[in-house]
Amino acid sequence: MTNILLQNLINGALTGCIYALIALGLSLIFGVMNVVNFAHGDFVMLSMYLTFWIGLWAGADAVFTPLLTFPALFLIGLLAYYALIDRTLRQRYVTQIAVTVGLMTFLRALAQLIWKAQPRALPYSLIQGSIQIGPYTILASRLVSAAVSVLAILGVYLFLSQTWAGRAIRAASDDLDAASLLGVPYRQTYALAFGLGSALTAIAGGLLMTFQQVDPTMGVRFGLLSWCVLAMAGLGSIPGLLISGIIVGAAEAIGMSLWDPRARSLIVYLLFILVLWLRPRGLFGRK
Amino acid sequence: MKGRIWHILAVLTVVSFLVACGPKAPEKPKLPEKIVVGCLEPLTGAHAVFGTEAKIGMEIAVRHINESGGIQSMGGIPLELVVEDAGETADSARLGAESIISKHRPVAILGLYISRMTIAASEVTEREKVILVADALVDSVTQIGRRYLFRPAPKASQHGATAVEFVVAAAKEAGVPMNRVAILNEDSSFGRSNAIGAVQAALDNGLTIVYQKEYPFDIADVSSIIADIKAAQPDFVVHCPYFMDAILFANTFKEAQAIPKFVAGMGACGYTDPESIKALGATANYYVNTYSYNPAKNTPQNRKFVEEFKAQVGHIPTEAAGMNYYAMWVLKEALELSGQMFPDDPLNPDNLRQAFLKLDLTSGPAVETYPTDHIAFTETGDNPYARAVVLQVINGEPKAVWPFEYAEAKPVFPRPDANY
Numbered sequence: 001m002t003n004i005l006l007q008n009l010i011n012g013a014l015t016g017c018i019y020a021l022i023a024l025g026l027s028l029i030f031g032v033m034n035v036v037n038f039a040h041g042d043f044v045m046l047s048m049y050l051t052f053w054i055g056l057w058a059g060a061d062a063v064f065t066p067l068l069t070f071p072a073l074f075l076i077g078l079l080a081y082y083a084l085i086d087r088t089l090r091q092r093y094v095t096q097i098a099v100t101v102g103l104m105t106f107l108r109a110l111a112q113l114i115w116k117a118q119p120r121a122l123p124y125s126l127i128q129g130s131i132q133i134g135p136y137t138i139l140a141s142r143l144v145s146a147a148v149s150v151l152a153i154l155g156v157y158l159f160l161s162q163t164w165a166g167r168a169i170r171a172a173s174d175d176l177d178a179a180s181l182l183g184v185p186y187r188q189t190y191a192l193a194f195g196l197g198s199a200l201t202a203i204a205g206g207l208l209m210t211f212q213q214v215d216p217t218m219g220v221r222f223g224l225l226s227w228c229v230l231a232m233a234g235l236g237s238i239p240g241l242l243i244s245g246i247i248v249g250a251a252e253a254i255g256m257s258l259w260d261p262r263a264r265s266l267i268v269y270l271l272f273i274l275v276l277w278l279r280p281r282g283l284f285g286r287k
Numbered sequence: 288m289k290g291r292i293w294h295i296l297a298v299l300t301v302v303s304f305l306v307a308c309g310p311k312a313p314e315k316p317k318l319p320e321k322i323v324v325g326c327l328e329p330l331t332g333a334h335a336v337f338g339t340e341a342k343i344g345m346e347i348a349v350r351h352i353n354e355s356g357g358i359q360s361m362g363g364i365p366l367e368l369v370v371e372d373a374g375e376t377a378d379s380a381r382l383g384a385e386s387i388i389s390k391h392r393p394v395a396i397l398g399l400y401i402s403r404m405t406i407a408a409s410e411v412t413e414r415e416k417v418i419l420v421a422d423a424l425v426d427s428v429t430q431i432g433r434r435y436l437f438r439p440a441p442k443a444s445q446h447g448a449t450a451v452e453f454v455v456a457a458a459k460e461a462g463v464p465m466n467r468v469a470i471l472n473e474d475s476s477f478g479r480s481n482a483i484g485a486v487q488a489a490l491d492n493g494l495t496i497v498y499q500k501e502y503p504f505d506i507a508d509v510s511s512i513i514a515d516i517k518a519a520q521p522d523f524v525v526h527c528p529y530f531m532d533a534i535l536f537a538n539t540f541k542e543a544q545a546i547p548k549f550v551a552g553m554g555a556c557g558y559t560d561p562e563s564i565k566a567l568g569a570t571a572n573y574y575v576n577t578y579s580y581n582p583a584k585n586t587p588q589n590r591k592f593v594e595e596f597k598a599q600v601g602h603i604p605t606e607a608a609g610m611n612y613y614a615m616w617v618l619k620e621a622l623e624l625s626g627q628m629f630p631d632d633p634l635n636p637d638n639l640r641q642a643f644l645k646l647d648l649t650s651g652p653a654v655e656t657y658p659t660d661h662i663a664f665t666e667t668g669d670n671p672y673a674r675a676v677v678l679q680v681i682n683g684e685p686k687a688v689w690p691f692e693y694a695e696a697k698p699v700f701p702r703p704d705a706n707y
Contacts, residue, residue, distance in 0.1 A: 004518060011510040117335035119531035121538070121566035128542045137517075139510055139542050211542065212507065213534045213566060217333050221507060257511040261502030262474050 003135045008253040010138060016249020017146035018204055020242045022222055023229035024153055025200035031235045032173040032193040035085055036093075038100040041223020042107040043198050047073050047205030048214035049115055055122040055209070062122050062209035063144065069202035077198025081191045089190070104219065111216040121213035128211060145207035150242065152203050156196075157238045169193050173236075224265075228272045234285015244283060247271070321367040322358060322634070324349070324618065325387045325417075327398035327408060332375030336530060336562070337400045337607040340600075341422060342370060344608030345397055347595055348615030351588075351652070358619065360626025361633060366619070373399045373408065380404035384411035394634050395420055395618050397611055402428055402443075402477050409433050416636040418643070420618055421668075422610045424554070424579065425480045429668045435636060437643050437664055439617050439657070440579035440610045441673035443477055443554060447484025449577045449675040450525050450553035453689045455492050457700040463548065467497045469521035471512070471536075472554075473504035473529050481527035481554040489525075497521050504529035509536055513545050520707065523549040533557025534566050541570050541704075548701040551677075552576035559678045559685045561602035572683065573702045577675040579658060580609025583687040583695045586655035603685075609656065616653035617662060621646055658693075 026040045050072060051065040084103060088096045129140040160166035171179035172189045180186055204222075208214075225248065233244035248268055255267035275283060326345050328338030349368045357365040371387040373380045380399055387396065388411065395418040399405045402425030409428070412419040412435060419436045421428055424443040429436065441449075451468070458465035468489050472478035478501065489496055498519035500512060509532070516524060524547050528536060537558065540546045550573075552558040558574035582593050582603045592612050596604040604612070625633040625642035632638055648654050648662040661672035677689035679698050686696035 004515060007514045008511045011508070011514070015508050015510075112331070112335070117331075117333065117339070118562045119534060119566065121534050123568045124538070124541070124570060128538070130542055130544050137514065137543050137545070139539070141542060142510065211535075211538060213531050215333070215531055217505070218507075221505065253508070253511045256502070256506075257515055261500065261506060261512060264503070264506070 004257060005254065007136050008257040009250050010136060011142065012250035012253025013246045014139075014142035014146040014249070015253065016246035017149040017242065018207055018245075019225055019229050019248055020245025021149040021152055021200060021207075022204045023226040023233070023241050023245060024156060024238065025197035025204075026226045027230050027233075027235065027238075027241060028156075028169070028193045028197040028200075030230065032169055033085070033089070033190050035089075035194075036097055036100060037197075038097065038223065039080075039104040039107055039219075040197070040201070040226055041221065042104050042111075042219030043073065043077070043201040044205050044208070044222040045111060045214060045216065045219035046076070046107055047202040048209050048212075048218070049111055049120065050202070051206045051209040052115075052120045052122060052214060061126050062206050063125060063127050063148075064206075065209070066203045066206040069206060070199050073202040074195040074199035077195035078191055080198070081194040085194060086187060086190070104223070108216050108219060115216070117216065119213040119215040122209055125210035139211070141211040145210065148203065148207055152200065153238060153242055156200070160238075165189075165192060169196075225268070228268055230282075232272055232275045232282055234279075234282020237282075237284035240282070240284025318361055318364060318634070320364070322361075322364050322622065323367050323369055323391050323393040324615070325391060325393035325396035325398070326368055326370045327373050327380070327383050327387055327396050328370075328400055329375055329404065330370075330372040334375055334401050337605075338373065340605045341398070341400055341607040341611045343596065343600060344604060344611035345615050347592060347599075348612045351591070352615065352619050355652075358622045358626060360623045360630075366615075369393060373401075373404055375401075375404075377403050377407035380408045381411055384408040388412070388415050388417055393417060394622075394636075394639065397422065397614055397618070399423060400607060403475075406431065409436050412436070418618075418621075418636060418639055420614045422607065422614060423477075425476045426483075427476060427480070433668065435640055437617075437668045439614050439653075439662055439664075439670050439673070441658070441675045442669060443480030444484030444487070445673060446553045446555065446577040446579075446675045447481040447486075447525070447527065448488040449484075449677065449689075450481075450551040450575075451485050451488035451492065451494070453575070453577075453677045453698075454523050454525070454549055454551050454700075455494075456689070456691070457549075457698050461700050463701050465522040465548070466494055467519075467521045467523075468494045469498035469516050469519055469524045469547070470496060470526075471498075471500055471502070471516070471524060472527035473532060474501040475504065475529075477554065478504075478527045478529075485525045485527075485553060502532070504532050506532055506535070509539050510543060513539050513543050516547070517543070517545040517707065521547055523547055523551060523701075525551045525553055527554040528552065528557040530557050530560075530563065533563055537563075537567050537570050537574065544706045546702060546704055546706045548705045548707075550574055550702070555579060555606040555675075559680050560605050561685075564680055564683060564685070569683070571680045573680065573699050573704070575677050575679040575688065575698070577677055578606050578609075579673075579675060580604065580606050580613070580656070581658050581676040581678075581687050581693060582609060582685070583678075584656065584658070584693065585695075588652040588655035592656060613653050613656040616651070616656065617646070617648070620648055620651065620653055 405423035
């Protein structure tokens with residue numbers, strides 16, 4: 001029983017790192033602009049499909065596709081910001097929600113139109129395999145994905161703390177008026193945050209495609225999970241996001257194994273409700 | 288006297304008028320120029336992959352039926368297929384049924400592939416007395432007392448039993464002991480029906496069930512389930528997946544080096560269909576699944592169907608397409624019989640129903656494309672002679688391997704890449 005528990009803890013923790021990466025993108029968007037982006041999960045879905053396309057046409061392994069999909073999703077994020085989000089910033093909250101829900105529906109329909117309803121997968125990735133440590137099997141694709149996710153999260157952390165653009169994003173998040181007075185151009189800063197938040201889904205999408213398939217309905221799951229991780233972590237703490245992602249991934253895996261796979265969502269959302277009830281600003285939130 | 292004559296004339300006039308306006312003998316209903324048949328399948332949403340193929344199977348069948356002269360017993364009336372999207376929920380299925388019936392008034396509807404949607408739509412077809420030829424396999428579809436519902440294909444529990452019976456027979460042929468089984472299914476009523484059939488067959492064959500789990504078909508990571516299966520050390524796994532989870536399981540079995548001696552799919556979704564083989568590549572080899580349609584059945588009508596389907600779609604027909612192809616021919620046979628039995632009103636739903644119940648087909652295009660060689664219907668609407676076939680992916684191609692008398696290849700058994 002202990003072996004099964006630890007095995008699932010390992011599996012879940014590794015998957016949770018990818019959840020944290022997805023949630024980081026959402027955190028940038030929501031934390032900076034206060035925009036509830038319901039389409040965030042569908043950006044993950046879109047990036048997985050783009051990964052599939054690149055893998056199919058160029059024969060590239062999924063793990064390398066973020067080199068192309070990262071700039072692509074950044075541009076798509078910029079386009080979405082200027083075309084849709086920027087126009088709703090001064091509108092009522094319900095207008096913003098309606099726009100992002102519309103974007104979510106549009107992306108899903110677009111995916112089904114282009115790629116049809118069949119799930120798409122790439123051939124066996126070069127990072128797939130397994131490492132045996134005693135009675136425990138560590139899937140190489142999950143290990144590499146977790147490592148890349150952690151590095152990406154670290155990269156964003158350094159960007160936000162060490163670069164002018166990153167500090168501008170943090171300043172705009174803390175106090176937009178003060179940041180504007182200090183010369184931070186809010187529209188460009190918001191666009192950068194939205195673009196970066198969308199681009200991070202490209203890394204997650206490429207990693208997920210090394211061991212998963214994609215279909216047009218996948219966005220819902222990743223969208224809800226990323227909201228869960230973000231709410232549990234709270235705003236303003238990148239290490240907190242990573243820890244929350246790992247908690248969510250582990251809870252999901254252990255629940256599926258020891259209780260019932262159908263209860264995976266129940267466990268995650270119960271945990272989410274419990275954390276918010278006991279600590280409304282999240283486990284690590286600054287605001 | 289004069290007054291009396293006028294009185295009699297008046298009475299006679301009134302009586303004649305009443306007789307002229309009184310009830311007439313019913314006229315024979317006029318036969319339409321085309322017999323409208325409905326296609327109600329999920330064409331959008333998560334199940335569109337099945338519904339689209341089902342629609343194509345029906346379209347080809349209607350074309351073939353019309354090319355062969357239409358319904359001969361009704362003077363060669365052709366069929367006309369009308370299509371409605373059933374969506375992806377029970378409510379959308381119900382609305383789809385209402386819509387297609389109110390717009391087109393078909394004599395029969397073929398659909399809806401997904402059992403919960405079929406049951407919902409059958410509330411409407413039953414009320415409106417429209418024959419529903421179902422391609423949904425969950426046992427309960429024909430256990431809810433619908434008089435106007437018929438299902439030519441083998442039901443889900445039969446698929447589950449077939450998977451286990453195949454492994455037992457193949458193991459006996461190969462001289463490999465197979466006593467411990469793990470049973471896995473996605474948690475819809477379809478998956479559960481398959482699992483029930485598999486469990487019963489396992490018990491009937493004296494096997495030990497060492498692991499059994501249900502999971503949601505949209506599961507994103509199955510590494511914990513596969514770790515648990517490996518810990519239970521089954522000889523073989525019987526698995527009822529949907530489409531996307533089959534890909535995930537196959538890849539994770541391989542990656543985790545946790546492939547048992549055999550993995551037998553049941554319920555016709557995943558592993559051996561063209562899209563799964565394309566998505567999995569070499570990983571798809573040696574997986575089997577049970578099917579309600581055998582694309583390799585070597586008969587003239589089946590070869591014709593497979594050729595046309597492949598030319599149109601780019602791959603051999605999947606189960607959804609095949610089931611609906613022969614279902615349309617079964618409907619054609621029922622219409623022919625109804626035309627013979629009830630020449631005055633063959634399209635009356637009760638007469639058509641009687642024709643379905645009287646069907647006993649052992650030859651013809653319907654049988655040529657059917658997995659076995661006999662089609663008839665019980666009062667509940669199921670075919671008592673229905674059996675599934677087993678297809679295995681061998682060198683990237685699905686081959687029929689069971690029943691042995693219809694096999695086009697010897698099964699590869701056990702898996703040469705088994706890890707334990």
